Amino acid sequence: MSDGVDIAVRALARSITPTRSKQRRAHRSTRRLKVEPARFPSYALIFDTETTTDELQQLNFGVWRYCRVNETDGEVTLDCVAEGIVYADDLPTRDPAGYAVLVEYARTRLAWVDRDFLDSARGLSLEPLSVWLRRVLWRAAYELRAAVVCFNSPFDLSRIAWQAGETRTYKPSERTDPFEGGFSFALFSYNRDGKRRESRYRPRVAIKSLDSKRSLKGFRSPERIDDQDLIPDGGGAPDRQWQFRGHFLDLRTLVFALTDTGHSLESACDPKAFNVPYVKRDVEHGRIYADYVTYCREDVTATERLCERALTAFLRHPISLQATRAYSPATIGKGYLKAMGITPPAKRHAIDPRILGHAMSAYYGGRSECRIRRTPVPVVYCDFKSMYPTVCALMNLADLLTAETIEDVDATAEVQQLLDQIDADGCFGPEQWPQFVGIAQLCPEGDVLPVRARYGAGPNWQIGVNPLTSTTPMWFTIPDLIASKLLTGNTPKIMRAIRFVGHGTIADLRPVDLLRTTRAHPAESDFFCTVIEQRTLAQRAGNTSASKGLKTLANATSYGIYAQMTRRELGGGRRGTRTRRALRGWRRDARGARRAGHRR
Amino acid sequence: MIGPDPIGRDLSRDRARRRLAAGAACVLCGELDPEVLAERPAGSIPASVLEVHHVAGQVNDPDLTVVLCLNCHRRMSARMPAYGIVLNRAQPGSTPERMVSLLRGLAVFCEQLAVSLTAWADELAESISTDDERGGRS
Numbered sequence: 001m002s003d004g005v006d007i008a009v010r011a012l013a014r015s016i017t018p019t020r021s022k023q024r025r026a027h028r029s030t031r032r033l034k035v036e037p038a039r040f041p042s043y044a045l046i047f048d049t050e051t052t053t054d055e056l057q058q059l060n061f062g063v064w065r066y067c068r069v070n071e072t073d074g075e076v077t078l079d080c081v082a083e084g085i086v087y088a089d090d091l092p093t094r095d096p097a098g099y100a101v102l103v104e105y106a107r108t109r110l111a112w113v114d115r116d117f118l119d120s121a122r123g124l125s126l127e128p129l130s131v132w133l134r135r136v137l138w139r140a141a142y143e144l145r146a147a148v149v150c151f152n153s154p155f156d157l158s159r160i161a162w163q164a165g166e167t168r169t170y171k172p173s174e175r176t177d178p179f180e181g182g183f184s185f186a187l188f189s190y191n192r193d194g195k196r197r198e199s200r201y202r203p204r205v206a207i208k209s210l211d212s213k214r215s216l217k218g219f220r221s222p223e224r225i226d227d228q229d230l231i232p233d234g235g236g237a238p239d240r241q242w243q244f245r246g247h248f249l250d251l252r253t254l255v256f257a258l259t260d261t262g263h264s265l266e267s268a269c270d271p272k273a274f275n276v277p278y279v280k281r282d283v284e285h286g287r288i289y290a291d292y293v294t295y296c297r298e299d300v301t302a303t304e305r306l307c308e309r310a311l312t313a314f315l316r317h318p319i320s321l322q323a324t325r326a327y328s329p330a331t332i333g334k335g336y337l338k339a340m341g342i343t344p345p346a347k348r349h350a351i352d353p354r355i356l357g358h359a360m361s362a363y364y365g366g367r368s369e370c371r372i373r374r375t376p377v378p379v380v381y382c383d384f385k386s387m388y389p390t391v392c393a394l395m396n397l398a399d400l401l402t403a404e405t406i407e408d409v410d411a412t413a414e415v416q417q418l419l420d421q422i423d424a425d426g427c428f429g430p431e432q433w434p435q436f437v438g439i440a441q442l443c444p445e446g447d448v449l450p451v452r453a454r455y456g457a458g459p460n461w462q463i464g465v466n467p468l469t470s471t472t473p474m475w476f477t478i479p480d481l482i483a484s485k486l487l488t489g490n491t492p493k494i495m496r497a498i499r500f501v502g503h504g505t506i507a508d509l510r511p512v513d514l515l516r517t518t519r520a521h522p523a524e525s526d527f528f529c530t531v532i533e534q535r536t537l538a539q540r541a542g543n544t545s546a547s548k549g550l551k552t553l554a555n556a557t558s559y560g561i562y563a564q565m566t567r568r569e570l571g572g573g574r575r576g577t578r579t580r581r582a583l584r585g586w587r588r589d590a591r592g593a594r595r596a597g598h599r600r
Numbered sequence: 601m602i603g604p605d606p607i608g609r610d611l612s613r614d615r616a617r618r619r620l621a622a623g624a625a626c627v628l629c630g631e632l633d634p635e636v637l638a639e640r641p642a643g644s645i646p647a648s649v650l651e652v653h654h655v656a657g658q659v660n661d662p663d664l665t666v667v668l669c670l671n672c673h674r675r676m677s678a679r680m681p682a683y684g685i686v687l688n689r690a691q692p693g694s695t696p697e698r699m700v701s702l703l704r705g706l707a708v709f710c711e712q713l714a715v716s717l718t719a720w721a722d723e724l725a726e727s728i729s730t731d732d733e734r735g736g737r738s
Contacts, residue, residue: 043610066607081606118711119604119683136607144611231618 005453008461009361009474010563012353038233040311040323041247042069043146044078045136047086048300049159053286059129059159060095060288061087061102063296065304066140068117069147069311074516076311078304083111084125085293086132086160098288102126105293112301129160133187138202141246142219143229147324151265151303153250154207154215161185163198167206167220178216182208200224205246213256214327217248249324251303254310257326260552269302274309278302313549316515330564333556340522341510342401345562348506349406355498362439362475363563364450369465386535386551388558389528394433397558398526402509403502415440415478415497422482436478438499440492444468447484447492449476515549528558609682633671635678653677656705657687660698666709676712683708 047064051057063085067078085106092099106126113120127135137160140146150156158164163186167179188202203219210216221243230238255261255268269276281295314323319335326332346356366388384390392398400406418435426432449468452461467488473495481492511521520530535550616634653668653676654661668676680687685701685708693701 042614068606068610117606118707119606119609119679121604121606123603139611140607144607144614146610228615228618 005455007451007453007470009452010363010565012357012360014353039315039321040069040076040249041145041147043067043140043144044069044149044249044304044307045140045146046078046149046300046304046307047156048150048296048303049156050285050288050292050296051159057159059088060091060098060286061085061293061296062156062160063293063300064132064136065112065300066136066146067304071315074312074316076308076315078308079114079117080111080304081113081117081120082125083113083121083297084127084132084136086127086129086136089128089130091128095288101288101290102293105290112297130189133160138188142203142244145233145244145247147247147249149249149251149303149307151251151268151306153217153248153252154209157205157207157217157248158183158185161187161205162189162196167208179206179208179218179220182206182216184220205248210327213262214253215250217250218245247322247324249307251306251310253328254314254323254326255306257328257332258310258313258552259548260329260555265299265302265306268306268310274306274313276302276305276309278305313545316549317553318513318516329552329556330561333553333561336512336553336557337401337561339510339512340520340527341506341508342522343506345401345406348404351406351408355408358441358475358498359439360563362477362480364452364463364480366559367450367463367465386532386554389532389554392528392558393526393532394430395437396434396526397437398522398528400437400500400502401527402505402522404504404506405502407501407503409499409501410497411438411499412440412494412497415499416494418478419481419485419491419494422485424486427482427486435499436482438478438497439475440478440481440494440497441473441475442481442492442494443473444470444492446488447481447490448487449480449484514553515546517546528554531557604684605682609679612678612682633675635675654705655709656698656702657685659687659689660685660693660701660705664702664705672712676708679708680705 044067045064046067047062049062050060052060064083065080066082067080070077070079085102087099087102088094091102103126106124109124110122111120111124113122115122137148141148148157165184165186167177167182167184183206185205185207186198187205188199189196190199191197200223203222206216206218206220208216225243227238229244230240230242232239232242251265251268252263255263255274259273261273263273266278266280268274269278278298281291281298283292283295285292311323314326317332317335319332319339321331321335414435415438422432446467446469448465450463450465451468452463454460455462455464478497481494485491505523509521509523511519511524514520514531514534518530518534520527520534531550531554535547535554538546538550613635619634652665653673655664655666657680677687683704685704686693686697692698
């Protein structure tokens with residue numbers, strides 16, 4: 001029998017004072033008309049790097065392509081008008097033989113460019129990194145505001161930097177910095193007295209990794225910015241408050257946002273994904289030879305084609321989100337809600353923060369269970385189609401989503417009665433499911449419930465579904481309590497229950513065209529049902545890409561996005577002022593709250 | 601190396617576009633090209649709207665000229681550096697270097713000429729079909 005383990009719950013953390021950036025945004029919105037930025041820039045610079053194979057992974061060379069972006073009838077095309085090879089400044093001395101291969105290669109090959117353009121550069125350019133940064137990256141990525149496209153940007157961007165450090169915020173007491181805790185890379189430099197110095201008039205690039213598929217990327221502020229680079233997108237006069245952060249597109253992230261699957265360049269090009277003709281050459285890495293350079297050029301060309309397909313798929317979503325900001329399927333899902341006029345519920349309803357705190361503490365995400373372990377038994381494969389959106393539809397959650405107001409109602413007696421009477425057969429009645437919307441408080445007595453704890457000796461918090469006993473009252477969702485009864489046969493004894501009831505409908509709901517084909521109006525039909533029905537129709541019609549897109553959208557809008565944790569680093573040992581509400585009497589510092597809120 | 605510079609060309613167009621309001625156009629002819637729609641201070645109207653354009657650039661061939669309107673002259677001149685045509689030289693260039701600029705200048709000019717001739721042809725064809733519908737032939 002265990003002596004017990006520490007457990008953790010999610011909490012609702014709210015900033016007491018608005019951040020400086022919010023104040024500034026509010027101020028700015030009153031004096032300038034907001035121009036909706038384009039969903040993707042008109043130009044793109046695509047590059048890939050090849051490195052040494054030792055632990056330093058130093059840049060050997062890279063290949064870049066500069067393209068003009070066109071959209072015709074919903075199809076995006078990238079027309080390449082310049083291509084080149086860039087090599088590390090020290091390559092001629094570090095690897096003279098490799099450098100000679102690059103010189104010979106560039107001299108004897110033409111660029112793979114679109115020759116319909118009179119101004120396309122036919123020669124394959126070859127230049128050292130320091131020249132390329134000034135001539136190509138600076139002009140295209142910053143002055144022209146082209147998209148900088150890579151597959152796995154953090155790696156490639158870090159390879160072209162000559163110095164790296166931690167990001168620093170100049171006025172930490174006044175504003176929070178999304179890049180705090182990330183890396184800051186110096187790209188631009190100049191030589192004086194034989195010493196390399198960082199250019200103060202050109203920005204660093206900051207990268208903050210969020211997880212294996214996503215990262216924030218952006219230009220930092222240089223000391224001086226030309227007036228013409230202070231003109232916001234959409235034109236007008238220079239604005240000292242405005243800052244260009246760059247358009248960095250990591251295709252790995254965009255592909256993940258569109259498919260909900262992590263891909264390599266090769267798997268993303270597969271016919272089952274984006275169907276880009278691409279065969280990866282079998283090459284030896286680290287040594288520079290002609291086939292290796294061709295391999296890199298083919299990689300960049302495949303990246304360009306993949307970018308076309310991914311952008312075409314992305315632009316089919318009728319939302320105002322920029323491609324460089326699509327970090328996950330959830331971002332696209334939120335874009336749809338915004339397009340339909342569905343504002344975040346927290347902005348519409350005045351539910352007591354304590355109730356929201358209780359709801360947050362009851363949130364554990366999806367679950368998977370294994371009741372018989374380490375014993376071979378016959379199994380039957382059973383697939384539940386569109387689980388998340390189906391559950392949302394059964395529980396009528398679309399009504400809550402579009403409700404003008406949401407009310408929390410005490411329903412202790414009704415919920416206890418429901419728990420007393422419910423059984424497995426009862427769960428097959430769809431009419432029962434709307435009653436499952438709510439949370440209840442109890443002191444678990446061996447009930448099988450989800451719990452976040454440190455199992456074993458490791459430092460990580462993990463979620464398990466196991467018999468739980470606690471003298472501290474805890475909150476759980478009604479479906480979790482029903483599942484416990486089905487698993488144990490014992491009825492949980494609740495102390496208090498709250499149901500959430502929606503009233504009215506948001507006045508200015510708008511229809512959207514799912515993937516620009518089928519109209520869905522949130523005021524006229526259940527959005528979750530519509531998406532799943534359309535997905536099934538697309539599947540039957542053999543339209544795989546539409547079917548996959550709708551599946552991703554359905555899951556994105558029905559799971560997770562209504563309980564978002566926006567992580568804000570304080571850094572530098574600073575402590576912020578936050579209120580936290582979860583279990584009565586529990587208080588944790590900001591660091592503890594963040595640990596407890598780690599998503600599975 | 602003398603050669604086309606597509607990034608430079610796009611940068612020049614984009615900066616010109618950025619300086620103007622979204623959807624800016626000439627009030628007289630409806631011109632949309634941002635390279636043509638230069639901001640001019642009030643009262644600084646040029647003396648003539650017709651100018652002499654050096655097809656290969658004056659430094660490369662001072663005699664090869666055509667007469668263009670102000671807009672077209674500006675458009676051609678703005679494009680030439682991006683197509684690799686050298687317009688400013690401290691010293692006269694060698695014959696091969698000037699030949700490169702001359703050929704590129706002719707290419708740019710012929711490209712624009714093709715666009716203009718096509719537009720003229722389209723306008724003429726439309727005029728003929730309109731006359732046919734009215735039942736008269738000129």
